[in-house]
Amino acid sequence: MLFRREVLEGIAEGRINRVFRVWAEPPVRAGSTQRTWAGIIVIDSVTSVTPEEITEDDAHHSGFKNREALLTALSKSTKQGGYHRVMLHLGGPDPKSELADNADLTDQELADLKTALDTIDTRSRRAPWTRDVLHLIEEHPGLRAQELAEHLNRDKLPFKADVRRLKALGLTESLETGYHLSPRGKTLMKYLRSQYE
Incomplete structure (x- = not known):
């Protein structure tokens, strides 16, 4: 509803x-x-x-x-x-919303989230996708799911299913149109970028 x-x-x-x-x-x-x-x-x-x-x-x-x-x-x-x-x-x-709002993550929690993303990517039947989707949402908050999916040459429904998996980890939040990174997701993205610096 x-x-x-x-x-x-x-x-x-x-x-x-x-x-x-x-x-x-x-x-x-x-x-x-x-x-x-x-x-x-x-x-x-x-x-x-x-x-x-x-x-x-x-x-x-x-x-x-x-x-x-x-x-x-x-x-x-x-x-x-x-x-x-x-x-x-x-x-x-919503307990998931409380999870998403928690940006005060320990090094261990950040490492666990990175491992969770690695596991999803490893088990994926296609190429690793979690970082690409998170980065796309970070760069285009509020963009419609259809347009986000097109950026990755994906169909909308499978793309939305992937975003739901990220949302279950507290990393993204749904808007009236599109998505944005949650505070938790923003903290994780900073952490992931720091790993390559």
């Missing part, structure tokens, strides 16, 4: 506690969670509603000025299905 930046900000600040979607079949259910840059979003309930059941209170707590604005937005959806009210809250910070 995708969230606009302003919605995530509203959830993080406690102003927004529900969103509305047009779905034939809800892809989320009560109790499920979703990682976002704002933290872990927890789904409290998913309810099918008619337009008449959507209230002014719903509008205000989903980030809209009024009920009319919310209904207008829903009517413009290109998806087929009925309206659904999704109640949610911020469950806490």
Whole structure:
């Protein structure tokens, strides 16, 4: 489930506690969670509603000025299905985000990260790629995945899968468009460059 930046900000600040979607079949259910840059979003309930059941209170707590604005937005959806009210809250910070924010790394931690990259490269079915992808993201923060992949003559989906592996190590972070190096990733890149000086 995708969230606009302003919605995530509203959830993080406690102003927004529900969103509305047009779905034939809800892809989320009560109790499920979703990682976002704002933290872990927890789904409290998913309810099918008619337009008449959507209230002014719903509008205000989903980030809209009024009920009319919310209904207008829903009517413009290109998806087929009925309206659904999704109640949610911020469950806490994403552990991976906390990892990514940690730039105060010991020499041993940096050496371990270098070893992790070496292992990924060694097991790769193609040429080593981890440093190339990290350097590309460092040089082009916010560039779309498709364009980043083209820089390396790669297909987008396999490229995004590789970036997810780097993200799991806390080295990259997703933006609304593209990626950038996390504080942890920037520290590692400085360390890797120092190895060749």
